[in-house]
Amino acid sequence: xxxxxxxxxxxxxxxxxxxxxxxxxxxxxxxxxxxxxxxxxxxxxxxxxxxxxxxxxxxxxxxxxxxxxxxxxxxxxxxxxxxxxxxxxxxxxxxxxxxxxxxxxxxxxxxxxxxxxxxxxxxxxxxxxxxxxxxxxxxxxxx
Numbered sequence: 574x575x576x577x578x579x580x581x582x583x584x585x586x587x588x589x590x591x592x593x594x595x596x597x598x599x600x601x602x603x604x605x606x607x608x609x610x611x612x613x614x615x616x617x618x619x620x621x622x623x624x625x626x627x628x629x630x631x632x633x634x635x636x637x638x639x640x641x642x643x644x645x646x647x648x649x650x651x652x653x654x655x656x657x658x659x660x661x662x663x664x665x666x667x668x669x670x671x672x673x674x675x676x677x678x679x680x681x682x683x684x685x686x687x688x689x690x691x692x693x694x695x696x697x698x699x700x701x702x703x704x705x706x707x708x709x710x711x712x713x714x715x716x
Contacts, residue, residue: 575703576646576663579670582696583640590633614684639673642666663707670700 593604611625643666649659674697681690 575707576643576650576659576666579666579700579703580640580643580647583636583643583670587633587636587640590629590636610686614686617684635673639666639669642669667700667704671697674700 589604592602593606595602615622642662646659646662674693678693
């Protein structure tokens, strides 16, 4: 469940950088357009507004990459009789999640956005809870 939650979390957040305010056929993807938010950040930090698009693009790509080991962990849990591979992938997913949220939190402090800092801190705390839960209640192997 933890791997599935975080995989969906990162896939949806990554896709949101590309699909917000888009009709994708089945549903209208409303999402959150972060352009205005980042325009304020970049103004405060005296950065060029032309860098907003590439920054959001790279963030979206990064978030999709963070999802890959988590997706792999979910697949491995269903496909492999041994959970060793799934545990390894899940561990990498948690490490990348933690590093990403710490990086986002550092940016929140620099940009002066305490609301985003609280949000990223909450996600980081949830990720730690998932790590503890998985390590104490997760699948056991004989290795």
